[in-house]
Amino acid sequence: MGDSRANFFEHLHPATIPARSAAFTYTFGLGGISVLLVLVLLVTGVLLMFLYEPSLARAYSSVAEITYEAPYGWFVRNLHYWAGQWLVITVTLHMARVVFTGGYKRRRANWLIGVGLLVLVLLLDFTGLVLRWDADVSWALLVGTNLLREVPLLGETLYRLAVGGETVGAGTPVRFYGWHIAGLTVALLFLGVWHIWRVRRDGGISHAAHAPRLSRRALVRVEGLATLIVLTALGLISLLWDAPLAPPADLNAPAAHESAAPWFFLGVQEALRFGSPLLAGVIAPLLVLGVLAALPYALDRAAEGEGHWFNAAGRRAQIVFTALLLIVIALTVRGALR
Ligand code: HEM
Known part of the structure; x- marks a missing residue:
């Protein structure tokens, strides 16, 4: 097998x-592709840090300089933007794969770490959007952050922690910058490394006990090919479609432009039409996360079916997960069609 020469x-x-x-066709490489996208985000994020300035006066204009003046700045920004959007999708699909193959069975701790990673990916995309400081950030700053105020007892503290003051203002860009490049990124790296270490600690990816074994060289070849394909696709998309940049934000006149949530929070925006901010904007999303976290504890504790697509023992977990996913997708599509 040539393992003495393993690279x-x-x-x-x-x-x-x-x-x-x-x-x-078992993992569809979705966990691995998510790792690759995180690496692309780190490299391009470090490059963006050389030019981005997190202040009220310079946040928007520094993004504009990166986009229109810095050599290849537009390309680096596009790669960062598209990798961030794709990550939300690959992580969701990865989670779905884990549910439908019973990959959470005997791997509950890693499932919980995964739920933490999902939350971090969403918050990173949200804080990243705000850093643009263009007209599109008005929903994020005027609706999104105000939801924090609805949290009983802790509301005001959470709001001030997020926006860096009593109201959105001079302290806000640097606060979001701190969360985006340090607080949340460090947490993502910590949980990400732990997650992957746990895959090996749990005896590798879920599988039937007596499955035939294969050299790791074959796996590395597939991973190499997948890396090439994903990087090529990401590069092409970034050449063809630019990351959005609207006119500068004017938070004093938010009604002047349409205030819409970023696509991954359109579901929350739509839910707000059906109930109070506390119920629809705070309790409902927390409930969804709670049900996800509890899935391997409350909905399927059986070890049978591990590693088998649509296994019978996990039927209840699969149905509840599908229902949640369909609700989120339906709300998102409704929000997008408005
Ligand atoms: C940044 C986000 C994430 C990254 C980079 C990541 C990465 C990975 C990788 C590389 C694997 C092994 C290969 C594979 O299954 O494709 C894996 C397995 C796993 N992941 Fe994730 N993951 C992420 C998010 C999540 C989420 C959101 C969940 C669930 C809520 C989750 C739950 C699991 C579980 C339970 C396994 C073991 C599955 C099995 O043995 O079949 N992960 N992850």
Whole structure:
């Protein structure tokens, strides 16, 4: 098998792995693609940090300079933007794969770490959007952050922690910058490394016990090919479609432009039409997260069916997950069609 000459990427895996786990149609490489997107975000994010200035006066104009003046700045910004959008989708699909194959069985701790990663990815995309400081950030700042105020007892403190003062103002861009590049990113890296370490600690990716085994070299080849395909696609999208940049934000006249949530929070925006901000904007999203977190504890504690698509033991978990996903998708589509 030539393992004495194993290269760095091969060492990231056990010497042999169950053939089922390596089969592309089992994981669809979704966890690995998410890791790759996080790496692209880190590299492009560091490059953006050289030019971005988190102040009221310079936030928008520094983004405009990156986009229109810095050599290849537009391309770096596009890569960062598209990798961030894709990550929301690949992580959601990865979570769905884990549910439908019973990948959470005997891996509850890692499931919980995963739920934490999902929250961090959404918050990173949200704080990143605000850093643009263009007209599109008005929903985020006027509706999104105000939802924090609805949290009983802690509301005002949470709001001030998020916006850096009594109201949105001079302290806000640097506060979002701090959360985006340090607070949330460090947490994502910490949980991300823990998550991947736990996959190995849990005995590798879920699989049927007596599956035939395969050399890790074969897996690394598939990963290499997937990396090339994803990077090429991301590069092409970034060449063809620019990350949005609206006119500068004018928070004193928010009605002057349409105030819409970013696409991944359109579901929350739509839910707000059906109930009070506390109920629809705080309790309902927390309930969704609570049900997700409780899935391997309350809905399916059985070990049978692990590693099998649509296994019978996990039916209840699969149905509840599908229902939640459909509700979120329906609300998002409704919000998008308005
Ligand atoms: C930034 C976000 C995430 C990254 C980078 C990531 C990465 C990975 C990787 C590389 C694997 C192994 C290969 C694979 O299954 O594709 C994995 C497995 C796993 N992930 Fe994630 N993941 C993320 C988010 C999540 C989320 C949101 C959940 C669920 C709520 C989750 C739950 C799991 C579980 C339970 C496993 C083990 C699955 C099995 O053994 O079949 N992960 N993750």
